[in-house]
Amino acid sequence: MDDFRLPTSPIANLMSPATNPQDQQHPQEKQDRAIVERLLQENPNSYHLVELARLRIRYQNFPGARDIQKSLNVILEQWDLTEEELFEKTRQIHAKGQVYQRDRTEDKQDWS
Secondary structure, three states: OOOOOOOOOHHHHOHHHOOOOOEOOOOOHHHHHHHHHHHHHOOOOOHHHHHHHHHHHHOOOOOOOOOHHHHHHHHHHHHOOHHHHHHHHHHHHHHHOOOOOOOOOOOOOOOO
């Protein structure tokens, strides 16, 4: 009996998740990349923890932005946190009061 194999494309072998043609670009990806780059350079504080948690939720199960997702994992490792520990800390932060202080001169709204 012959060994039947499906033909494979050389391009399919080279394709990584980062270059998956079905990946989508998130509309906030550019702004979020800047935040991620700052978080990579900073130590955790309340604001940074909340930002990291917000971005983890935003990109959770998002079909794309693989580089941001990887960077968020790196930040968790750098800060020696699991995702569950991060979410527990941010629940405590939010329970104490408003983390994001709105600048009264700023009229920009972010509905993301």
